[in-house]
Amino acid sequence: MSRVYNFCSGPAALPEAVLEKAQSELLDWHGAGVSVMEMSHRSSEFKSILASAKARLSRLMNISDDYEILFAQGGASTLFAQIPANLTHGFNSACYLDTGAWSSKAIKEAKKYTNVVLAGSSKEQSYHTVPDFATLNLDDSAAYLHLCPNETIGGLEFADLPDTSLPIVADLSSTILSRQIDVSRYGMIYAGAQKNVGPAGVVICIVRKDLLARSSDTLPTVWNFATLAANDSMINTPPTFAIYLADLVFEWLEAQGGVAAIEQQNIAKANALYAAIDGSDFYANPIDPRYRSRMNVPFTLADESLEATFLEESKAAGLRTLEGHRSVGGMRASIYNAMPMEGVQALIGFMRDFEGRYG
Ligand code: PMP
Numbered sequence: 001m002s003r004v005y006n007f008c009s010g011p012a013a014l015p016e017a018v019l020e021k022a023q024s025e026l027l028d029w030h031g032a033g034v035s036v037m038e039m040s041h042r043s044s045e046f047k048s049i050l051a052s053a054k055a056r057l058s059r060l061m062n063i064s065d066d067y068e069i070l071f072a073q074g075g076a077s078t079l080f081a082q083i084p085a086n087l088t089h090g091f092n093s094a095c096y097l098d099t100g101a102w103s104s105k106a107i108k109e110a111k112k113y114t115n116v117v118l119a120g121s122s123k124e125q126s127y128h129t130v131p132d133f134a135t136l137n138l139d140d141s142a143a144y145l146h147l148c149p150n151e152t153i154g155g156l157e158f159a160d161l162p163d164t165s166l167p168i169v170a171d172l173s174s175t176i177l178s179r180q181i182d183v184s185r186y187g188m189i190y191a192g193a194q195k196n197v198g199p200a201g202v203v204i205c206i207v208r209k210d211l212l213a214r215s216s217d218t219l220p221t222v223w224n225f226a227t228l229a230a231n232d233s234m235i236n237t238p239p240t241f242a243i244y245l246a247d248l249v250f251e252w253l254e255a256q257g258g259v260a261a262i263e264q265q266n267i268a269k270a271n272a273l274y275a276a277i278d279g280s281d282f283y284a285n286p287i288d289p290r291y292r293s294r295m296n297v298p299f300t301l302a303d304e305s306l307e308a309t310f311l312e313e314s315k316a317a318g319l320r321t322l323e324g325h326r327s328v329g330g331m332r333a334s335i336y337n338a339m340p341m342e343g344v345q346a347l348i349g350f351m352r353d354f355e356g357r358y359g
Pocket of ligand 1: 074076077102148150151152171173174192
């Protein structure tokens with residue numbers, strides 16, 4: 001067996017220790033005689049896994065009792081529709097900040113449910129920066145303000161939040177658990193699992209309890225946040241194996257020292273990679289340095305015609321999935337929690353070597 005360094009934006013690399021533990025428990029989970037995939041979601045065994053995942057996430061993110069943790073299905077893209085469907089009931093509009101491909105997709109879906117007020121957009125700047133929060137166009141009577149603090153495709157990340165009385169709804173799909181955040185500043189957080197949490201198939205939702213009162217009975221039952229909360233995320237069969245893997249990832253993260261400790265590693269990894277890009281005329285990153293993502297690092301080669309060779313040779317060197325998103329081209333290294341510093345160093349070493357030979 002030879003594992004490579006996997007820079008995929010998602011589904012992304014998982015910690016090896018987690019995969020090994022899942023492997024060791026695959027045929028017989030804790031003496032149950034079956035795997036987690038084969039047990040009833042109503043069994044006491046699975047309920048203990050679900051409770052453990054919730055408890056660990058609460059500890060890791062310091063989530064207060066004012067919030068419900070839900071495990072939703074359908075991917076973060078489903079939440080793009082599910083959120084306005086649930087949270088705009090009784091309101092005429094919702095505000096959206098447009099900072100890239102993912103916030104744009106969220107806007108497109110929200111328009112099917114409500115009047116979208118564009119709070120601000122950096123589209124004119126090719127999404128290379130974040131609109132100045134002091135100039136945002138906010139409707140005080142809107143249902144919420146939606147934003148995407150880490151644009152996975154563009155490689156744009158912001159840590160600050162606008163100063164507003166509106167509940168802030170944030171798509172943290174590609175940044176959850178990578179840095180410390182103050183959950184109490186959000187009305188709702190959601191994140192597809194397949195980057196920093198576990199395999200695809202489950203979406204972590206953290207919803208402030210007072211917002212659950214907005215979910216109308218006319219919603220499809222499996223979409224209704226209040227019903228999901230009342231049924232402990234088990235209106236129907238939840239993605240049990242994905243939740244189990246998420247629990248193992250949370251356990252691993254606790255063993256690393258929690259979010260504060262992993263954040264320091266993430267800063268060190270991102271700093272090293274951006275320094276390598278900035279220190280060469282051969283590579284470039286277009287993002288406003290104040291808003292460069294710690295998780296997704298896009299970069300271009302001075303000579304575009306070398307891209308295919310770069311990808312071929314990096315793959316042969318054990319560095320996998322470095323191609324940028326099809327919409328933007330170039331390269332992209334996603335360096336989530338599970339990517340060790342050694343992987344980033346291996347990439348930097350390859351980049352220098354490649355530049356030496358072709359630059
Ligand atoms: N939001 C962000 C920030 C993402 O990165 C992604 C997926 N890459 C999505 C939403 C959509 O997630 P899914 O494919 O689970 O619907």
